[in-house]
Amino acid sequence: MNARSxxxxxxxxxxxxxxxxxxxxxxxxxxAEEIFADKGLGNAHMNDIALKAGVAVGTLYNHFEDRDxxxxxxxxxxxxxxxxxxxxxxxxxxxxxxxxxxxxFVKEMGAFFEEHTRFHIILHRLEWxxxxxxFPATAACAPEMKRELIVRLDKLIRRGVKQKALRPALADYYxxxxxxxxxxxxxxxxxxxxxxxxxxxELVRFFMEGAGA
Numbered sequence: 536m537n538a539r540s541x542x543x544x545x546x547x548x549x550x551x552x553x554x555x556x557x558x559x560x561x562x563x564x565x566x567a568e569e570i571f572a573d574k575g576l577g578n579a580h581m582n583d584i585a586l587k588a589g590v591a592v593g594t595l596y597n598h599f600e601d602r603d604x605x606x607x608x609x610x611x612x613x614x615x616x617x618x619x620x621x622x623x624x625x626x627x628x629x630x631x632x633x634x635x636x637x638x639x640f641v642k643e644m645g646a647f648f649e650e651h652t653r654f655h656i657i658l659h660r661l662e663w664x665x666x667x668x669x670f671p672a673t674a675a676c677a678p679e680m681k682r683e684l685i686v687r688l689d690k691l692i693r694r695g696v697k698q699k700a701l702r703p704a705l706a707d708y709y710x711x712x713x714x715x716x717x718x719x720x721x722x723x724x725x726x727x728x729x730x731x732x733x734x735x736x737e738l739v740r741f742f743m744e745g746a747g748a
Contacts, residue, residue: 564609618684659721695709
Protein backbone atom coordinates (compact mmCIF):
# COMPACT_ATOMS: atom_id res chain seq x y z
CA MET A 536 0.00 0.00 0.00
CA ASN A 537 1.22 3.49 -0.82
CA ALA A 538 1.50 6.11 1.91
CA ARG A 539 -0.09 9.52 1.52
CA SER A 540 1.46 12.94 1.91
CA UNK A 541 -0.28 15.61 4.01
CA UNK A 542 -1.90 16.86 0.79
CA UNK A 543 -3.37 13.42 0.14
CA UNK A 544 -1.05 12.60 -2.74
CA UNK A 545 0.12 9.01 -2.85
CA UNK A 546 3.82 8.58 -2.11
CA UNK A 547 5.33 5.66 -4.03
CA UNK A 548 6.76 3.00 -1.74
CA UNK A 549 9.92 1.35 -3.07
CA UNK A 550 9.51 -2.28 -3.97
CA UNK A 551 11.17 -5.00 -1.91
CA UNK A 552 13.67 -5.52 -4.71
CA UNK A 553 14.54 -1.81 -4.81
CA UNK A 554 15.00 -1.72 -1.03
CA UNK A 555 17.24 -4.78 -1.14
CA UNK A 556 19.31 -3.23 -3.92
CA UNK A 557 19.70 -0.04 -1.89
CA UNK A 558 20.76 -2.02 1.18
CA UNK A 559 23.32 -3.91 -0.88
CA UNK A 560 24.62 -0.66 -2.35
CA UNK A 561 25.12 0.86 1.11
CA UNK A 562 26.74 -2.31 2.44
CA UNK A 563 29.21 -2.20 -0.44
CA UNK A 564 30.05 1.44 0.30
CA UNK A 565 30.65 0.66 3.98
CA UNK A 566 32.87 -2.27 3.04
CA ALA A 567 34.76 -0.17 0.50
CA GLU A 568 35.35 2.54 3.10
CA GLU A 569 36.92 -0.01 5.43
CA ILE A 570 39.03 -1.75 2.79
CA PHE A 571 40.27 1.45 1.10
CA ALA A 572 41.22 2.86 4.50
CA ASP A 573 42.87 -0.28 5.85
CA LYS A 574 44.68 -1.51 2.73
CA GLY A 575 45.29 1.70 0.80
CA LEU A 576 43.86 2.79 -2.52
CA GLY A 577 46.20 0.76 -4.68
CA ASN A 578 45.95 -2.41 -2.60
CA ALA A 579 42.18 -2.46 -2.16
CA HIS A 580 40.74 -4.97 -4.60
CA MET A 581 37.18 -5.64 -5.66
CA ASN A 582 37.37 -9.22 -4.35
CA ASP A 583 38.29 -7.93 -0.88
CA ILE A 584 35.42 -5.43 -0.91
CA ALA A 585 32.91 -8.01 -2.10
CA LEU A 586 34.00 -10.43 0.63
CA LYS A 587 33.71 -7.73 3.28
CA ALA A 588 30.27 -6.70 2.03
CA GLY A 589 29.11 -10.32 1.94
CA VAL A 590 28.20 -10.24 -1.76
CA ALA A 591 29.43 -12.00 -4.88
CA VAL A 592 32.02 -10.20 -6.98
CA GLY A 593 29.53 -10.21 -9.84
CA THR A 594 27.05 -8.34 -7.66
CA LEU A 595 29.71 -5.75 -6.92
CA TYR A 596 30.29 -5.20 -10.64
CA ASN A 597 26.56 -4.89 -11.20
CA HIS A 598 26.72 -1.77 -9.05
CA PHE A 599 30.16 -0.40 -9.94
CA GLU A 600 32.27 -0.67 -13.06
CA ASP A 601 35.59 -0.65 -11.21
CA ARG A 602 37.40 0.58 -8.09
CA ASP A 603 37.48 4.12 -9.43
CA UNK A 604 33.69 4.26 -9.81
CA UNK A 605 33.25 2.72 -6.37
CA UNK A 606 35.56 5.25 -4.72
CA UNK A 607 33.76 8.12 -6.46
CA UNK A 608 30.42 6.83 -5.16
CA UNK A 609 31.83 6.60 -1.64
CA UNK A 610 33.21 10.14 -1.77
CA UNK A 611 29.98 11.55 -3.20
CA UNK A 612 27.89 9.78 -0.56
CA UNK A 613 30.00 10.97 2.35
CA UNK A 614 30.26 14.47 0.86
CA UNK A 615 26.47 14.68 0.57
CA UNK A 616 26.13 13.64 4.21
CA UNK A 617 28.72 16.16 5.39
CA UNK A 618 27.33 19.01 3.28
CA UNK A 619 23.81 18.20 4.43
CA UNK A 620 24.85 18.53 8.06
CA UNK A 621 26.65 21.79 7.40
CA UNK A 622 23.73 23.26 5.44
CA UNK A 623 21.31 22.31 8.20
CA UNK A 624 23.55 24.11 10.69
CA UNK A 625 23.89 27.24 8.54
CA UNK A 626 20.12 27.43 8.11
CA UNK A 627 19.68 27.86 11.86
CA UNK A 628 19.42 31.44 13.15
CA UNK A 629 22.68 32.92 14.36
CA UNK A 630 23.24 32.97 18.10
CA UNK A 631 24.31 36.59 17.70
CA UNK A 632 27.76 35.64 18.93
CA UNK A 633 30.09 34.61 16.12
CA UNK A 634 32.42 32.68 18.41
CA UNK A 635 29.47 30.51 19.47
CA UNK A 636 28.42 30.09 15.84
CA UNK A 637 31.94 29.05 14.87
CA UNK A 638 32.11 26.62 17.78
CA UNK A 639 28.83 25.05 16.68
CA PHE A 640 30.11 24.75 13.13
CA VAL A 641 33.37 23.02 13.99
CA LYS A 642 31.46 20.69 16.31
CA GLU A 643 29.35 19.60 13.34
CA MET A 644 32.52 18.99 11.32
CA GLY A 645 34.21 17.20 14.19
CA ALA A 646 31.18 14.99 14.82
CA PHE A 647 31.07 13.98 11.16
CA PHE A 648 34.72 13.00 11.01
CA GLU A 649 34.58 11.20 14.34
CA GLU A 650 31.69 9.11 12.97
CA HIS A 651 33.63 8.40 9.78
CA THR A 652 37.17 7.88 11.01
CA ARG A 653 38.05 5.66 8.07
CA PHE A 654 36.89 8.35 5.66
CA HIS A 655 39.53 10.53 7.38
CA ILE A 656 42.15 8.05 6.31
CA ILE A 657 40.84 7.85 2.75
CA LEU A 658 40.96 11.63 2.38
CA HIS A 659 44.52 11.50 3.67
CA ARG A 660 45.40 8.86 1.09
CA LEU A 661 43.76 10.91 -1.66
CA GLU A 662 45.93 13.89 -0.81
CA TRP A 663 49.22 12.02 -0.52
CA UNK A 664 48.98 8.75 -2.40
CA UNK A 665 46.43 8.90 -5.22
CA UNK A 666 47.56 7.26 -8.46
CA UNK A 667 45.62 9.37 -10.92
CA UNK A 668 46.13 6.92 -13.76
CA UNK A 669 44.31 4.25 -11.73
CA PHE A 670 41.63 6.58 -10.32
CA PRO A 671 40.98 9.29 -12.94
CA ALA A 672 37.33 9.83 -12.01
CA THR A 673 38.22 10.10 -8.33
CA ALA A 674 40.97 12.60 -9.09
CA ALA A 675 38.45 14.68 -11.03
CA CYS A 676 35.70 14.65 -8.38
CA ALA A 677 37.75 15.06 -5.21
CA PRO A 678 38.43 18.82 -5.62
CA GLU A 679 34.68 19.48 -5.81
CA MET A 680 34.31 18.50 -2.17
CA LYS A 681 36.89 21.14 -1.25
CA ARG A 682 35.06 23.78 -3.30
CA GLU A 683 31.70 22.99 -1.73
CA LEU A 684 33.19 23.19 1.75
CA ILE A 685 34.87 26.52 0.99
CA VAL A 686 31.55 28.00 -0.17
CA ARG A 687 29.94 27.06 3.14
CA LEU A 688 32.86 28.20 5.25
CA ASP A 689 32.79 31.53 3.46
CA LYS A 690 29.09 31.92 4.25
CA LEU A 691 29.90 31.47 7.92
CA ILE A 692 32.85 33.86 7.72
CA ARG A 693 30.73 36.60 6.14
CA ARG A 694 28.42 36.30 9.13
CA GLY A 695 31.38 36.95 11.42
CA VAL A 696 32.51 39.96 9.42
CA LYS A 697 28.98 41.40 9.46
CA GLN A 698 28.88 40.99 13.24
CA LYS A 699 32.27 42.78 13.41
CA ALA A 700 33.77 39.74 15.11
CA LEU A 701 36.37 39.37 12.33
CA ARG A 702 38.54 41.95 10.65
CA PRO A 703 37.30 42.54 7.08
CA ALA A 704 40.71 43.19 5.49
CA LEU A 705 41.54 39.48 5.04
CA ALA A 706 37.98 38.16 4.88
CA ASP A 707 38.59 36.50 1.50
CA TYR A 708 41.27 34.30 3.10
CA TYR A 709 39.50 33.24 6.28
CA UNK A 710 37.56 30.32 4.80
CA UNK A 711 40.79 28.85 3.43
CA UNK A 712 42.61 29.47 6.70
CA UNK A 713 39.88 27.77 8.71
CA UNK A 714 39.78 24.83 6.32
CA UNK A 715 43.56 24.61 6.60
CA UNK A 716 43.31 24.35 10.39
CA UNK A 717 40.64 21.64 10.15
CA UNK A 718 42.68 19.77 7.54
CA UNK A 719 45.86 19.99 9.61
CA UNK A 720 44.13 18.45 12.63
CA UNK A 721 42.71 15.68 10.44
CA UNK A 722 46.11 14.92 8.90
CA UNK A 723 47.81 14.95 12.29
CA UNK A 724 45.25 12.55 13.74
CA UNK A 725 45.62 10.16 10.81
CA UNK A 726 49.43 10.29 10.80
CA UNK A 727 49.63 9.68 14.54
CA UNK A 728 46.68 7.32 14.90
CA UNK A 729 44.88 9.71 17.25
CA UNK A 730 41.32 8.63 17.99
CA UNK A 731 40.49 11.11 20.73
CA UNK A 732 37.98 13.90 20.19
CA UNK A 733 39.07 16.95 18.24
CA UNK A 734 40.28 19.92 20.37
CA UNK A 735 37.36 22.03 19.16
CA UNK A 736 37.47 24.77 21.77
CA GLU A 737 41.20 25.25 21.24
CA LEU A 738 40.68 25.28 17.47
CA VAL A 739 38.13 28.09 17.79
CA ARG A 740 40.37 30.01 20.19
CA PHE A 741 43.33 29.64 17.83
CA PHE A 742 41.35 30.97 14.88
CA MET A 743 39.67 33.82 16.75
CA GLU A 744 42.85 35.07 18.36
CA GLY A 745 44.50 35.21 14.97
CA ALA A 746 41.58 36.67 13.04
CA GLY A 747 39.54 38.29 15.78
CA ALA A 748 38.79 41.99 15.69
